[in-house]
Amino acid sequence: MQEKGTISIHTENIFPIIKKFLYSDNEIFLRELVSNSVDATQKMKRLATLGQYTGDLGDTTVEVSFDKEKKTITISDRGLGMTAEEIKKYINQIAFSGAAEFVEKFKDAKDANEIIGKFGLGFYSAFMVAHTVEINSLSYQEGAESAKWICDGSTQFEISEGTRTERGTEVILHINEESEEFLDKWKLQGILDKYCKFLPVPIKFGTKTDSVEDGKDEEGKTKYKSVESDNIINTTSPIWTKSPNELTDEDYLSFYKELYPMSEDPLFWIHLNVDYPFNLTGVLYFPKVKNEFELQKNKIKLFSRQVFITDEVKDIVPEFLMLLHGVIDSPDIPLNVSRSFLQADSNVKKINNYITKKVADKLGELYKKDRKGYEEKWNDIGLFVKYGMISEDKFYEKGKDFALVKNTRGEFFTIEEYKEKVKPTQTDKDEQTIFLYATDTDKQDSFIQSANKKDYDVLVMDSPIDSHFIQQLEQKLEKTSLKRVDADVADKLINKEESFANVLTEEQSTKVKEVFEKALDNKSFSVEVEGLNPDELPVTITMEEFMRRMKDMAQTGGGMGFYGQLPDHYKVAINGNHKVVDKILKAENEEDQTRLAKQAVDLAMLSQGMLKGKDLTEFVRRSVEMI
């Protein structure tokens, strides 16, 4: 038997196009060929289980090898093999029709990148690294003859009788000049580790040497000897393929270490397992996030039937859960289509919702089962929860039951609990409950103390995401608003109409205002004389809540650019009921008045960390003079 033929594709120039555009990702040839071998092996095993094959299966290990001299890479399996007819059908027609389709799509694509890398080119990808590809195969079918196929990368092929005596298929790649880098042990090992580490059939790549104990020497010391064994590069049953009740915490932790060797232990994990209406398994871990860098380094890995596909899971996992680590395996995620299609795919949407729900359920369960442990972890998981509540309404609905807020005393509350707690003391005349918060407990300490003196509670909202979380809470919670503790003087933070009368006459107030304006000499500060609690500080500097928030958002890139341009504007509240104000009014001359006023303002600035540079030096000099 010898036959020459032409592969039935219409586009003659497929090879150069694909070679050129797939070049950056050409290592996937190995993934494609090894998975074909694994598929063939699994089919063979299934036939045996079904009783359609009664012979001996033999050792079904798939083997990858290379020969630097001959410049070949060989992938061989003991799968079901192919007859000459089958090679013609599956390789010439099916494998190559995939390539033809690629070129077809490529022609119409607006963005070539959308297609490249997402297109499963299967067997065809061999030509990205080989100038000639050979197949030697013997089918499992009784009386089958071995077949040999050879193709030099043009659309011509040759098929003849083969020499293979053992059931299965061997694919030999004659590596082209540009791809000789692949004829290297470490290069190939690296690619196998990346894509094939969890394939369901053992894959052998060369041998490895281990040092094993070998009795004792005369002095009673343990002897060692080197033992050569097959280098099996994969774990055939990774934990996500098992049932959660077969697994211990150690199993999950050691798998995490296997995926991300340099990382600290994760906080907890979720085992995903659905088979209807789509198929998905996986394990997602909540990492201990130390810094941004680590977040980007460790990504969720996407598999399809245990073959690694990508760690760009952007469209499959909801954005806020991109912080998670682990694996997702789903044969239902379309990988050979463009990105825009992926977003519209209904399975992808369902998967998205499923993952969101699972994560919410797990958090809810942890919260219910061990509130204390949950509170201890809050620093690490708070970011996920808040981000999720801001970005997905569905998650907000679930998250509101287990999202925590922490006050300056280190106590944790759910949002509902907190509202109940502060309602009696922090509700204003319009029935609005005001949650007070601090973004920097050190800087805002004097305000926190003043608020506490009035029996107000203060929350700590100091993470970058909190400004957005605050907005979200205000939108969602009824009759509730949030105010930073330094948005006004304590007496006025919550407007209850029970203000202190101002002991100053109108004339005196005007005079005090003048003195302070002169002392300040700064347009960014507007002075107001108010009747406040005599125990409060004589001067308090505040920035109004709305303005400050807009400026904060402009700074963190929240699209409030206009506010970012405005100069800072502060209110300087003078406590007309304070002794110091009386002293200023009674001072002998204008100079003394200004000096006292300056001192009082500087003290306020100092307590808020606003006094810096020249002003600070000047303040110290003035203070020394006064003692």
Ligand SMILES: Nc1ncnc2c1ncn2[C@@H]1O[C@H](COP(=O)(O)OP(=O)(O)OP(=O)(O)O)[C@@H](O)[C@H]1O
């Ligand atoms: N090692 C093998 N043993 C037996 N059959 C094989 C082997 N390699 C390829 N085939 C046959 O050739 C066909 C085409 O392979 P190809 O890799 O191009 O596509 P595929 O595996 O069907 O899909 P994909 O594009 O996802 O890889 C396979 O479906 C299979 O029937």
